Amino acid sequence: MNILISSNSKEPLFQQIIEQVKQNIFSGELKEGDALPSMRQLAKELKVSVITTKRAYEELEKEGYLVSTVGKGTFVAGQQAHVLKEWQIREFENELEQIIQTGQRLGLSKNELIELIDIYYEGDE
Incomplete structure (x- = not known):
């Protein structure tokens, strides 16, 4: 999964993450069952706080794009x-x-x- 964020954008960092994860799902780059990096790992890669990645993942889960399982990770939800x-x-x-x-x-x-x-x-x- 390739996510690029811009600190110069007017769009909040968590929203940039959300939009890019959605685009990866829409384009087929991310498919049902694919594992996403942990919140900590993604935060480290993007050089943002874990709170930012947590907020993005929680929003994506609430919207039905992701499923999180304690101890196993976060995965792309099944989509028809x-x-x-x-x-x-x-x-x-x-x-x-x-x-x-x-x-x-x-x-x-x-x-x-x-x-x-x-x-x-x-x-x-």
């Missing part, structure tokens, strides 16, 4: 394909909501926002 897709859509919707709010703060109209989406969506074609 349609559930995983639903989670990805939910994450996308959250990001989209933030984008729309930013557009509104900038004074963009709905049509201007849609035009920007069209440009970016078709830009790679």
Whole structure:
């Protein structure tokens, strides 16, 4: 599992860990049953406090992405394909909501926002 965090980011460190673990699961790099490093080991690797990794793991477990077993470790929870897709859509919707709010703060109209989406969506074609 490859996690890179930035102390310069506005996003809290624990949130950066959460998002990157989710991306590793969504991409298939982490699969059901894969073991994650211990909280202490990950904290040491990332040069963050154990409290930070503990918070990230607990949140991921609460959301159903991870399962922890005392004495055995933390593992990727079993996910059915349609559930995983639903989670990805939910994450996308959250990001989209933030984008729309930013557009509104900038004074963009709905049509201007849609035009920007069209440009970016078709830009790679």
